Amino acid sequence: MLFHVRMDVRIPHDLPSDAAAEIIAREKAYAQELQRSGKWRHIWRIAGQYANYSVFDVKDNAELHEVLSGLPLFKFMDIEVTPLLRHPSAIREDDS
Ligand SMILES: O=C(O)C[C@H]1C=CC(=O)O1
16 A cells, blocks of 8 residues: 655754764664665655655555654654555556
8 A cells, every 4th residue: 555654853952962863863774774675665855844755655554554653753753644546547557
């Protein structure tokens, strides 16, 4: 199943910078591993914001929840999920 996900990151200003840097490094490794696995299909920075638009390809809602709740930055994020399905007018064969 495909899901469009918006993540807005709100790291508290009083979090020490070395702690923030450590979480961000773990987040990057986690995100890149999920991209290599094919579960995190797209990630785009939203211009001018500490936020991204992503597309996940996972088995079901439960797997999406597991993946998202495992994000090292999860507790500092607002996350909005939109389930997707193939549009009847789509022509790209690999978009489902
Ligand atoms: O930077 C972000 O948008 C937040 C998060 C998502 C992937 C990643 O590496 O960091």
